[in-house]
Amino acid sequence: MMTKKIFLNLILAFIVSTNVNSQKSNLEPLDIFKLRHISNPQISPDGRRILYERNFKDIMSDSNYSNIWIVNYDGSNSRPITTGNNKFNQPTWSNDGKKFLFKSNNDKVTKLYLYELEKKSLQMLTTVKANISNLRWSADDKKIIFLSFVEEKKKKLIEMPEKPDGAKWNDPPIEITDLEFRSDGGGYLKKGNKQIFLISVDGGSPTKISNFKGRIYSCEWFNKNELIISANFKKNMDFEPRDSDIHIYNFSSKSLIKLTSRFGPDFSPKVSYDGKKIAFLGFDDKFLGYQQNELYIMDRNGKNIKNISKDFDRNITSIFWSGNSKKIFFKYDDHGMTKLGYFNLSGEFQFLVNEVGGLSQGRPYSGGSFSVSKNERYAFTFGNFYNPSDLATGFGGSKSRLTNLNKNLFEFKNLANIKEIKYNSSFDNLEIQGWIATPPNFDPNNKYPLILEIHGGPFSNYGFRFSTEVQLYASKGYVVLYINPRGSTSYGKRFANEIHHNYPSHDYDDLISGVNYVLKKGFIDEKNLFVTGGSGGGVLSSWIVGKTDIFRAAVVAKPVINWYSFVLYADNTSIYYKYWFKNFPWEDQENYMKRSPISYVGNVKTPTMLLTGEKDYRTPISESEQFYTALKLNKVETMLVRIPNSSHSIASKSSNLIAKVNSVLYWFDKFKK
Numbered sequence: 001m002m003t004k005k006i007f008l009n010l011i012l013a014f015i016v017s018t019n020v021n022s023q024k025s026n027l028e029p030l031d032i033f034k035l036r037h038i039s040n041p042q043i044s045p046d047g048r049r050i051l052y053e054r055n056f057k058d059i060m061s062d063s064n065y066s067n068i069w070i071v072n073y074d075g076s077n078s079r080p081i082t083t084g085n086n087k088f089n090q091p092t093w094s095n096d097g098k099k100f101l102f103k104s105n106n107d108k109v110t111k112l113y114l115y116e117l118e119k120k121s122l123q124m125l126t127t128v129k130a131n132i133s134n135l136r137w138s139a140d141d142k143k144i145i146f147l148s149f150v151e152e153k154k155k156k157l158i159e160m161p162e163k164p165d166g167a168k169w170n171d172p173p174i175e176i177t178d179l180e181f182r183s184d185g186g187g188y189l190k191k192g193n194k195q196i197f198l199i200s201v202d203g204g205s206p207t208k209i210s211n212f213k214g215r216i217y218s219c220e221w222f223n224k225n226e227l228i229i230s231a232n233f234k235k236n237m238d239f240e241p242r243d244s245d246i247h248i249y250n251f252s253s254k255s256l257i258k259l260t261s262r263f264g265p266d267f268s269p270k271v272s273y274d275g276k277k278i279a280f281l282g283f284d285d286k287f288l289g290y291q292q293n294e295l296y297i298m299d300r301n302g303k304n305i306k307n308i309s310k311d312f313d314r315n316i317t318s319i320f321w322s323g324n325s326k327k328i329f330f331k332y333d334d335h336g337m338t339k340l341g342y343f344n345l346s347g348e349f350q351f352l353v354n355e356v357g358g359l360s361q362g363r364p365y366s367g368g369s370f371s372v373s374k375n376e377r378y379a380f381t382f383g384n385f386y387n388p389s390d391l392a393t394g395f396g397g398s399k400s401r402l403t404n405l406n407k408n409l410f411e412f413k414n415l416a417n418i419k420e421i422k423y424n425s426s427f428d429n430l431e432i433q434g435w436i437a438t439p440p441n442f443d444p445n446n447k448y449p450l451i452l453e454i455h456g457g458p459f460s461n462y463g464f465r466f467s468t469e470v471q472l473y474a475s476k477g478y479v480v481l482y483i484n485p486r487g488s489t490s491y492g493k494r495f496a497n498e499i500h501h502n503y504p505s506h507d508y509d510d511l512i513s514g515v516n517y518v519l520k521k522g523f524i525d526e527k528n529l530f531v532t533g534g535s536g537g538g539v540l541s542s543w544i545v546g547k548t549d550i551f552r553a554a555v556v557a558k559p560v561i562n563w564y565s566f567v568l569y570a571d572n573t574s575i576y577y578k579y580w581f582k583n584f585p586w587e588d589q590e591n592y593m594k595r596s597p598i599s600y601v602g603n604v605k606t607p608t609m610l611l612t613g614e615k616d617y618r619t620p621i622s623e624s625e626q627f628y629t630a631l632k633l634n635k636v637e638t639m640l641v642r643i644p645n646s647s648h649s650i651a652s653k654s655s656n657l658i659a660k661v662n663s664v665l666y667w668f669d670k671f672k673k
Helices: 004-023 029-034 470-475 491-497 507-519 537-545 564-569 575-577 587-596 597-603 620-634 653-673
Strands: 037-044 049-058 063-072 090-094 097-104 110-118 121-128 132-137 143-151 192-200 215-221 226-232 247-248 254-257 265-271 277-282 294-299 317-321 327-336 337-344 347-351 368-373 377-383 387-395 415-424 429-440 448-454 479-484 524-534 554-555 609-615 638-643
Touching: 004 415, 004 479, 029 049, 029 653, 037 090, 037 368, 037 377, 049 387, 063 090, 063 215, 090 132, 090 347, 097 132, 121 192, 132 215, 143 215, 192 215, 192 609, 215 265, 226 265, 226 554, 247 265, 254 448, 277 317, 277 337, 294 327, 317 368, 327 564, 347 609, 377 448, 377 575, 415 507, 448 537, 470 479, 470 653, 479 507, 507 524, 507 537, 524 537, 524 653, 537 554, 537 597, 554 653, 564 575, 564 638, 587 597, 597 620, 609 653, 620 638
Parallel strands: 037 387, 448 479, 448 524, 524 554, 554 609, 609 638
Antiparallel strands: 037 049, 049 063, 090 097, 097 110, 110 121, 132 143, 143 192, 215 226, 226 247, 247 254, 265 277, 277 294, 317 327, 327 337, 337 347, 368 377, 377 387, 415 429, 429 479
């Protein structure tokens, strides 16, 4: 028989649960500032402890900050190493696991710190005016290498006369002679290259131990005086930036030995713990729009190169050796899910865990990071539909979640419910995967407006991950449909290259087929269909309104409108014209314009907003301005929204993400019946 005490406890629990549910509200744009997430988990060599970055946002400064935390493998004794509004990142364990490095990037100066666990002591090793990356300990834990940019001072080619005393002239001309002269998020590039620096654990000034003219991508210790590096030192590197090789660099004698030589990228070399093998990633470059990384091993002298992933039709990233040098762990995307697995040296594959990710704050893109200890324990960012990345650990396929940073927020918020769908494209019956997000308190007997939200890339994927934008659209009563049309990654090379030299094309059919699939479910108001997308999704949303008028309104974010102008104006100049097209634009103008949404602007009747960051160099705002002006001339209702001080990554600042979401909702609400 139930005791009186147990009965009263059950009644109390019911009352508390009822009160919590009645207090819940839908997610609001300002909640973006409350979201927390974890990144870059680094498990110690012995697998006992984990360092990680705990990320948060400051509403007063509109800034993103991070602190370093440490926790035991079982989740106990979690505590911060750093505190306050700072940007501490890149924790890096020593080989003995008794100390670690990390850095900060405040005030345009990078500071490198050393923390000793037994002494609980913090020491600043050095300060560098440029950013530093690729922190690596020597085998004896006495020295550290890192990469940092070194500006090359060049004499001005254009001479100016001396100005009179007291005269106020404009700044002198800026001279540009390189093919790649600006980058999205980085602005106009300075002359120079990354170089390798060496510093003692005792601190002091770092010593520059390289003077390369090429591009260094990564660097690892090989032995006491040698490093193994991935770099492109070819004379035509500006025109073939992907053609990197793996080298052994002796920084004492300054000698360089090249281990790989095929045409295509070879990168991320990792030496096995027994020193006998080198694992690395790469592929034979065939100038396809999408090409996957393969996993290779070779002897330490560069001989006997073997592809151990040749039958694994997924892109491989982030490789780690096991402590016994018999396995190589890695990360990959599969059907919209980021997973961990490993190969043994014979090429036999073993799946470990899924739900890796949660790092993209705006839209449900792939991502995530992990690390592996010598005893094969692993730590990773855990993310799914309902939470940004938290910290999780595992061993041999197990998974244990250690943190729940957004619990206090989400306990009082109603989130959209998300379900996977699969259907066949009307073009060729190709199976397409997608997801439907329904508003809080959804009733299938009612009718809801629909937003088709299209991912960028185009070689990327949406999937089983949290999305602030999707949740906010759903919180305002919209059903949100997001899809991985042909061209998306995580389905293999053939599926992605369905759009090779043919984008946009039948990905349009995949998207419209998805809309028709959802319409058949009966809970969508057919008179209230809307479409939006950013970057590659901006291409497709602007393409869609030129092909159909079934949507009441569209928001085209950071699009490519004119491939001819884009190829000659965007960053990554050396990539697009030969990987996404067959020829230069002036040699194949008909094909460039055939695939350009600007060519179909005369068909557009849909009210269309254009939205782009003013400092976007990936899909420059001039692309949006072309479409906006054409729509204006054609008397189609339109609006141009410029996001000040924003690059292509609009979601990198919380206020910019709010501006984007609120712009989309304003436009759709305006035209909603």
